[in-house]
Amino acid sequence: MPQTRLDLDRIHAARSVIDPVFLDTPMYRCDALGRRLGCTVSIKLETANPVRSFKGRGTELVASLLAERGRSAVVCASAGNLGQALGWSGGRRGLDVTVVASRRAPAAKLDRIRALGAELELVDGDFEMARERAATIAQRRGIRLLEDSLDIETCEGAATIGLELADKKSTFDTVLIALGGGAMATGVGYVLKTLAPGAEVICVQPMGAPAMTRSWHERRVITTESMDTIADGVAGRYPIPAVLDDLLAVADDAVLVRESSIIAGMRLLLEHAGLVVEPSAALGVAAVLEDPDRFAGRRIVTVICGSNVDLNAYHHWVHG
Amino acid sequence: MPQTRLDLDRIHAARSVIDPVFLDTPMYRCDALGRRLGCTVSIKLETANPVRSFKGRGTELVASLLAERGRSAVVCASAGNLGQALGWSGGRRGLDVTVVASRRAPAAKLDRIRALGAELELVDGDFEMARERAATIAQRRGIRLLEDSLDIETCEGAATIGLELADKKSTFDTVLIALGGGAMATGVGYVLKTLAPGAEVICVQPMGAPAMTRSWHERRVITTESMDTIADGVAGRYPIPAVLDDLLAVADDAVLVRESSIIAGMRLLLEHAGLVVEPSAALGVAAVLEDPDRFAGRRIVTVICGSNVDLNAYHHWVHG
Structure with a gap:
């Protein structure tokens, strides 16, 4: 192993x-x-x-853990798919979901994030800029930052x-x-x-x-x-x-x-x-x-x- | 009920x-x-x-019954999807599968029926002509005719x-x-x-x-x-x-x-x-x-x- x-x-x-x-x-x-x-x-x-996309498998874990612990909000940076998945999983559990994405992300992905009820914040720059911005939001609001691939639940x-x-x-x-x-x-x-x-x-x-x-x-x-x-x-x-x-x-x-x-x-x-x-x-x-x-x-x-x-x-x- | x-x-x-x-x-x-x-x-x-298509659900039943009974061949008329499904299910069980279809059926369906190893016979006319022809083949060769919707396994x-x-x-x-x-x-x-x-x-x-x-x-x-x-x-x-x-x-x-x-x-x-x-x-x-x-x-x-x-x-x- x-x-x-x-x-x-x-x-x-x-x-x-x-x-x-x-x-x-x-x-x-x-x-x-x-x-x-x-x-x-x-x-x-x-x-x-x-x-x-497959991302719902990970966001289901994250959102259910947050809900269990009584947390009410979560933020992530997303190229588009993680944000949709977190919007879906978080929305069903009453969590406030904020997604930070690049303004250059496909419009279809951005529209679907919004449609899922997530708050969408756009940055001028690429995914790495969105990651920075999401970290800032998490720190400022004192809410959970979901980091794709780093956070073990996504893996x-x-x-x-x-x-x-x-x-x-x-x-x-x-x-x-x-x-x-x-x-x-x-x-x-x-x-x-x-x-x-x-x-x-x-x-x-x-x-x-x-x-x-x-x-x-x-x-x-x-x-x-x-x-x-x-x-x-x-x-x-x-x-x-x-x-x-x-x-x-x-x-x-x-x-x-x-x-x-x-x-x-x-x-x-x-x-x-x-x-x-x-x-x-x-x-x-x-x-x-x-x-x-x-x-x-x-x-x-x-x-x-x-x-x-x-x-x-x-x-x-x-x-x- | x-x-x-x-x-x-x-x-x-x-x-x-x-x-x-x-x-x-x-x-x-x-x-x-x-x-x-x-x-x-x-x-x-x-x-x-x-x-x-969903047709494999029915052809799996038909083909496994035929194989159980030691039958070696089956013929059906098809608009295209039943033929592919019977080709798949029959082929895996060693059955000779003949499919009769209209020459006007989508080429994609006809190609895929052939690719599955079924013998494909085309008729000039619509699906009802194909049904007639399939019945004739079944009678002449003494093989099972699979009739979609009539044969209970398809339902x-x-x-x-x-x-x-x-x-x-x-x-x-x-x-x-x-x-x-x-x-x-x-x-x-x-x-x-x-x-x-x-x-x-x-x-x-x-x-x-x-x-x-x-x-x-x-x-x-x-x-x-x-x-x-x-x-x-x-x-x-x-x-x-x-x-x-x-x-x-x-x-x-x-x-x-x-x-x-x-x-x-x-x-x-x-x-x-x-x-x-x-x-x-x-x-x-x-x-x-x-x-x-x-x-x-x-x-x-x-x-x-x-x-x-x-x-x-x-x-x-x-x-x-």
């Missing part, structure tokens, strides 16, 4: 706290996509829920995906996981390395936002000055040291992919699986497209982590 | 025969769509599986959707079900009238293929000379008397919708739920669009029954 901040008993216990609408998501082979990619492809679909929530994958470990060789802050990669990776050690865990990040991947390869935190990717959901510049340590313990590899491959991945997921996905959810397919020999004949699972996309942008990418 | 050809014990037993990949499909509230439609909308998603398979809905009966008032041959409507309707009698069961059919709906209203079989609808999955002209009898016992209403509403429904499902669906799967939303007062403030569930659509046609409908 790898040494990380994660704990299998806590992850099992998390399942009883998370609303079932986020659990036991579909996992199925998509042979049409597999034929195109030259390998056996299974899809783990995390978008068929009220917030259209534990994502790790419940790993439990579901491990139940079907005989059906795949490799899991491809979108890498952003690292909650999903460390959570899923930890469970697989513990319950399905034969499974290969490969993290995939855009070349345009490579901080965590570079950090993983150099085994120390590498930050970047800027980012340039359409995969807004995984765009960060400052890897969190504790998360990097966990990732070093559970990932077999971390690879970077081009924007053109992400777009090609989105297009293939539409054409062969009928799925409209956000760019981050196409990272796994992009990785196969960039290195087909590596995956030839392998049985892969790709986690389709979100579908919150501006349709105009999507249309431009996929049909443009 | 309504008097039909269906039996609750057999439907419960069916769950243990059907591959789990088709069972316990996502059901979730989609508030973005609900706001647009003026009611509370839940989606029951039947497309996240290897054949992208029982679809009825397992009803069990899953009934488990959440406190969350909805009305279920909207696409009506074609009637397997899904009678199966789901029977279970709901038995286990959740408070739930309203409304069947929805295109105005361009109204035979079963007209038959339901007149309480006798009405056939039509022709059909004209993009909702290929529900297009039939000759209602089956036994299925009509069952439908009369379990449906609260059957309504017809315009093609323009089906297209608008597909567009709303894309815009507000991120789902690419085939026209038949948009019938429920179309029904709400045509009669918003009837559904205002109600809690509805719409079964998203399939996503096998030609993307070019889809694009033309939704963005054209």
Whole structure:
């Protein structure tokens, strides 16, 4: 069992706290996509829920803990999906939810955060600016700051995906996981390395936002000055040291992919699986497209982590 | 309990025969769509599986019975989805599967039937011509003819959707079900009238293929000379008397919708739920669009029954 901040008993216990609408998501082979990619492809679909991403698994844990402790408010920075999920989980428990996001985040994500009743504050700047601003708000108001990937509940929530994958470990060789802050990669990776050690865990990040991947390869935190990717959901510049340590313990590899491959991945997921996905959810397919020999004949699972996309942008990418 | 050809014990037993990949499909509230439609909308998603429609539930039953009995071949007529599902279920059990379809069926459906290893025979004419031809093949070769909606396994398979809905009966008032041959409507309707009698069961059919709906209203079989609808999955002209009898016992209403509403429904499902669906799967939303007062403030569930659509046609409908 790898040494990380994660704990299998806590992850099992998390399942009883998370609303079932986020659990036991579909996992199925998509042979049409597999034929195109030259390998056996299974899809783990995390978008068929009220917030259209896997983030509800983590926010359910956070919000229920806060409610238990009588706390009334919470703030987070979000690229868009965490904010929706926290809005959903917090709103149902009577919590005041504040979300700080970049003004450049997809309008669809911002609109849905507002629609969930969360207070939305926009910053001029990227996700890292939003993180700073959220920390300031938390301190000033004396409320809980939820930090994605650093706060263990976000990793534990994502790790419940790993439990579901491990139940079907005989059906795949490799899991491809979108890498952003690292909650999903460390959570899923930890469970697989513990319950399905034969499974290969490969993290995939855009070349345009490579901080965590570079950090993983150099085994120390590498930050970047800027980012340039359409995969807004995984765009960060400052890897969190504790998360990097966990990732070093559970990932077999971390690879970077081009924007053109992400777009090609989105297009293939539409054409062969009928799925409209956000760019981050196409990272796994992009990785196969960039290195087909590596995956030839392998049985892969790709986690389709979100579908919150501006349709105009999507249309431009996929049909443009 | 309504008097039909269906039996609750057999439907419960069916769950243990059907591959789990088709069972316990996502059901979730989609508030973005609900706001647009003026009611509370839940989606029951039947497309996240290897054949992208609910039909696998029924073909799993049929194929496992045939395999048990040592039969080696089966033939069916299909608008496209049943053929794929039978190809999948039969192929995994070593059965020779022959599918007869109209040459006008969507190329995407025909390609996927072939890709599943089924023998595909095309007829010049509509689904009713395919039915005739399939019966001839069955007789000539002495093999099992699978008849959708008439063969009770197809209704029982679809009825397992009803069990899953009934488990959440406190969350909805009305279920909207696409009506074609009637397997899904009678199966789901029977279970709901038995286990959740408070739930309203409304069947929805295109105005361009109204035979079963007209038959339901007149309480006798009405056939039509022709059909004209993009909702290929529900297009039939000759209602089956036994299925009509069952439908009369379990449906609260059957309504017809315009093609323009089906297209608008597909567009709303894309815009507000991120789902690419085939026209038949948009019938429920179309029904709400045509009669918003009837559904205002109600809690509805719409079964998203399939996503096998030609993307070019889809694009033309939704963005054209």
